[in-house]
Amino acid sequence: MDDKKREPEAALAEEPARKRARTPEGGKQKPDVVPDCQMAETEYFFKDSLRCVRPYYHTFTVSAKRRWLGRTLLDVFTTEFIGHDEQYYRTQIAAGNITINGEKVTCDTKLVDSDLLTHNNLRFRVHRHEPPVIRDVPKIIAVTDELVVVDKPPSIPVHPCGRYRHNSVMFILAKELHLNNLHSIYRLDRLTSGLMVFARSTEYASRYQKAIQSHAMIKVYLARVRGEFPADPVDVDQPIKIVNFRLGVNQVHPSGKPSSTHFERIRYDSSSNTSVVRCTPRTGRTHQIRVHLQWLGHPIANDPIYSGEPGVLPPNLAHRTPGVEDADDIATRTQSPSSPPAAGTQPATNGLQPLPQQQSDFDPMCPQCQQPVPDPAPDQMCIWLHALSYSCGDAWSYTTEMPAWANA
Secondary structure, three states: OOOOOOOHHHHHHHOOOOOOOOOOOOOOOOOOOOOHHHHOOOOEEEEOOEEEEOOEEEOEEEEOOHHHOOOEHHHHHHHHOOOOOHHHHHHHHHOOOEEEOOEEOOOOOEOOOOOEEEEOOOOOOEEEOOOOEEOOOOEEEEEOOOEEEEEEOOOOOOOOEOOEOOOOHHHHHHHHOOOOOOEEOOOOOOOOEEEEEEEOOHHHHHHHHHHHHOOOEEEEEEEEEEOOOOOOOEEEEOOEEEEEOOOOEEEEOOOOEOOEEEEEEEEEEOOOOEEEEEEEEOOOOOOHHHHHHHHHOOOEOOOOOOOOOOOOOOHHHHHOOOOHHHHHHHHHHHOOOOOOOOOOOOOOOOOOOOOOOOHHHOOOOOHHHHOOOOOOOHHHOOOOEEEEEEEEOOOEEEEOOOOHHHHO
């Protein structure tokens, strides 16, 4: 990660009286274990093809990331958590609703290593509305003493992140399939579908993460890209850099980290002017396949960030750094909800009825309760990128079925 260098020692010197968060004796907590108390705080219901989460109250807690060290609390919240404006965060910090290590601080307090940030609206708390995801449960491919292998549907993040918590692969596996205490050895983007391999212990996770780092693991993806991809195999060896942490936007950049991907065209469809391409990444940078395809001039055809569609990202993003205005525009357009259904239409329930109303479903202090957000459209739930197969030498090899869009 190409974080801007900070001076954590200087920040620590400025905050000598503040307590620092500690990890439990013996090392870090296990982030992939879903506690029973968290699984019980709400429940799922289904609406058409969507998995929905009943609104619930939640206290946001996060450990300070490396790129936050030395920055002020207000700066971190206004640039990293874009759900509210600056005045909201000023008010919450002043009221003591946003704390560091459980202590009331000021907007100008600088973060240091191991700080624990909590956003607890005290009397009102945070009334959380999670976005819906595709209702499908991740399909089990294999369960062994070492691994759990699943086929992840698109739209579902692997871990709790941002506005997603219960609607994540980790929570769904724990709550619905009773597969808990899993440790992911790599990640897939939320909109990407396909093979996910979880280790069943920290020892196995460490072993396979080392296999990835030593390039002993072979990963194959499928993508449907714009235009007629070259018939001959293509190798891209271009460095990738994170150029906007706020949105996780990446691009080919001379100061980026070394990145390498091999591409082979499977077929070209002249009617849609798209190609299905086999992608084999040799390194594991964030959005690597998406960025390298964009750099080649053949972005994933429905990629909301890198496709260069008018109004999302400018076509020349591959060769320049996006600025603040780009980030604001991308955030607005890629997070905008779909249009509400036409008047008079009745959604199909497929035999499943929404849960009856409970007191926690509506909070008069909650902005989203006052102005509900329409459900996302189907074309906002996936991109045409699928993790097809993973293999680790002679130890194991797993493959999923081809997605429908790859056969179209």
